[in-house]
Amino acid sequence: MRHVELPRRARRAAVALALGALAFGGVTTVPQEAAAAPAARTTPVVTWAASADRLDTAVPERTHRVVVRTSAGGSALRIRLSNAFGEQPVTFGSAYAGAVDSGAAVVPGTNRALTFRGAASVTVPAGGSVYSDPLPGTVRPYADLAVSLYVRDASGTATGHRMGLQTSYIAPAGDHAAEDAGTAYTQRTSFRYYLDAVVTDAPRGTGAVVALGDSITDGASSTADTNRRWPDFLARRLGDDRRTNVKGVANEGISGNKVLSDGAGESALKRLDRDVLSQRGLRTVILLEGVNDIKATPAPTAAAMIDGYRQIIARTHATGACAVGATVMPYQGWREWNAAGEAVRQEVNTFIRESGAFDAVIDFDTAIGDPAAPERMLPAYDSGDHLHPNDAGMQVMADTVDTRALRCGR
Template sequence: MNRPRLRRPVVHILTAVAVAASTVLTAGTASHAAPDTAPAAPAATAPVVTWAASTDRLSTAGAAPERTYRLIVRTSAGGSGLRIRLSNTFGDQPVTFGRAYAGLRSTGAALVPGSNRPLAFRGAPTVTVAPGGSVYSDPLPGTVRPQSDLAVSLYVRSAGGAATGHKMALQTSYIAPVGNHAADVSATPYTQQITSWFYLDAVTVGAGRGTGAVATLGDSITDGAISTANTNRRWPDFLARRLLADPGSPIKGVANEGISGNKILTDGSGQSALKRLDRDVLSQRGVRTMILLEGVNDIKANPAPTAAALIAAYEQLIGRSHAAGICVVGATVMPYEGWREWSESGEAVRQEVNAFIRHSGAFDAVVDFDEALKDPVAPNRMLPAYDSGDHLHPNDVGMRLMSDTVDVRALGCAGR
């Protein structure tokens, strides 16, 4: 495949426009699909990821049987034929899902009456996912509108050992601790609250031809750390609203593949970016472009890698993405002086890495988060107006500015 091309590095500051809509899931009969691949969408549409979260081995809780999870997620792109992907990537025992439903959340764990619909897996209401495996549901007839609060209810009939999920959801979800309550519209059985997503790692829809998605591969800044919980104020959330509001952009789906504490070169908080690229980005449906914002956790580690080692890793991520037909937008590593692990030697590495991102031409485009959020008087620090207070993570205002700094037209990835 020829290397995809974008316009060369351009940075625009634009104003985000929030657009909210609801979900409509109409009645119909589910079609069949292979358990390990997303089935083909109807001829007029193509599958596009509308929500995603990177998975890891959850240390806060092991896998538990005979409980129902009601997981709340926000869609980006709208479309038909909703599918979910369930992951047991980090499990050491099979997980059997007795039932799975998708509906529109009203408030809390309560659903909009009539919206909760059963999902099937190769026509069956149950599915067992082997350790290390994942499965897509069959497409669910009906329409999902963009910017909807979707409730995915999973009855886990049998499970044990390690659980797979996304630890820092910054979104309250719910557990019915005993039995199958996936079909319940009421919030009554859901007596426990959680702030992680279990097993669910992607939602796709069939969107109009020409519609694509962007994946944001990153660490805690992309994961949304310190942004206000339950308000969808991570910078990829703001970006999703901008893309929806822009009639000229063919990119409508956003897959947030951030993991708090994640590194490019080594495992720790999640597998390294080098290891998880295929699963978290290249496997996602309809992704045309990846925004890569990783490196600060490597740089502030002790011992820290050299700039040359990080640059070589960037080049590997770019090459593998290009081979899959995906463009790569490089995001500069943001200032973090004042954070407890800041050092002059780390700052020197950050400056060298950012020079590579800006000027090497290796990326298809560049978004300069460093330039946008730094304090002009003290450029190794984040401007206080954007700083959450820990000097590493932006606040809600900073998260919105990050989104505004992205040139949304560059994400179209002409030539893909």
């Protein structure tokens, strides 16, 4: 049965209730190492993530309020801050997490201070990342959270995610992280500065799936501020499915990304360790990449693409995780389509379907393609540009995933 979305007021109340334990738990936040004792009953699982990339110039003395939606519920929420592409250290003067109320406002009583080895402030070196200490209490699945980050000192290039398809907010002057009100957050942005993962402690045995992809996974052409990317729909399916303990979903798509070469973000081969294999509770990687390589000029051969896929599979398997291959979807009608690229796509898809190199296969090509014209997307799922699915297409993609295939028994 398909999930029915709660009215906005009911959703806010549910999130506020979930975070109430964080706000009123009466437990002092402790360093992450000290929280290890009860870990026998729980498993750290990524509940939200977005790929790190180069953004614009880093600006000090401003506060970012980044809005995210969880997948797996759990306790002991912590965040990961990334300075992967910074040339200089970034100092965060304070960080808070609370339940989204409306716009940039946070539900009163839910906004809690995060610490880093017991300190309110942390400096992340150039190229580095850091996890916060855990917050006591619980967070429910599908909770809309506002993570507020006061950047006290920064220069050079900012790190973050470019195509958020979710409105976040900036307070351009001073530390406003602790404030419930959104008054100081006068700027809107789709960028997600510095925050690249959120983790919770879920019941023991819970795992996560990471979607490694390009703009289709990133959600391009889905409706902004509605969480209608195909990994969002998949998160709902997994959360509602009592037969699976894969509950966390991390979206590691970058618009324009390629398997073999840099461009829009580092190549999938380069960013695999940082964006995917480092995620807590990783059980399965779904690989949906290749169309940007194939439609490039000059384009790689199918043999080169297959070699790239084999490298990703081998590195994923080396961590003990499953590798699921998704077929490259049709795109005739897009300005870069040509017959030679289509031939490569067909050869690549034959490898994905028939080689046995992947632990399982998701045939997005067949699910989205027009049976009467297999080189094209079915009009009902086409956003209009003939490359990116619309909301209905994103839903169909998520529905195509056999949730049993996300457990390969490695």
